[in-house]
Amino acid sequence: MASIFTKIISGEIPCYKVAETEDYLAFLDINPNAKGHTLCIPKKEVDKIFDLDETTFHGLMEFSRQVAIAIEKAVPCNRVGMTVIGLEVPHAHVHLIPLNSMDDARFMNKTKLEKEEFEKIAAAITSFL
Numbered sequence: 001m002a003s004i005f006t007k008i009i010s011g012e013i014p015c016y017k018v019a020e021t022e023d024y025l026a027f028l029d030i031n032p033n034a035k036g037h038t039l040c041i042p043k044k045e046v047d048k049i050f051d052l053d054e055t056t057f058h059g060l061m062e063f064s065r066q067v068a069i070a071i072e073k074a075v076p077c078n079r080v081g082m083t084v085i086g087l088e089v090p091h092a093h094v095h096l097i098p099l100n101s102m103d104d105a106r107f108m109n110k111t112k113l114e115k116e117e118f119e120k121i122a123a124a125i126t127s128f129l
């Protein structure tokens with residue numbers, strides 16, 4: 001069965017898109033640790049990030065780097081942190097999280113946002129790409 005992220009890639013499930021290339025997609029995490037929390041995924045569906053082939057893995061890192069730089073310009077924060085977990089969605093992804101404190105990195109203090117705020121943040125990040 002296709003992963004929820006593959007359904008996002010195909011457009012079956014909506015997302016707040018930040019960036020897209022032929023091989024990668026970045027969109028806002030629906031349950032963010034902090035404003036601007038973004039997920040970067042390869043379009044190729046592979047569960048564990050370190051099982052990606054070398055080219056896709058390095059491409060994902062470079063794509064994530066470019067998105068992180070845009071997030072840092074768009075969202076006031078101390079820095080952008082990068083985390084890989086993957087316990088919930090079995091489709092390799094990188095979390096890019098604007099950090100102001102360790103709490104933002106902990107996946108425990110979640111931030112509730114309205115649709116309009118998600119749209120505004122996604123557009124702001126995109127504008128710096």
Ligand code: AMP
Pocket residue numbers: 004013015028029030031032039084085086087088089090
């Ligand atoms: P994990 O697999 O543990 O790295 O966590 C998966 C992440 O994906 C969580 O932070 C979820 O909030 C996020 N997530 C799950 N479904 C969606 C969705 N439809 N759109 C955006 N983010 C999602």
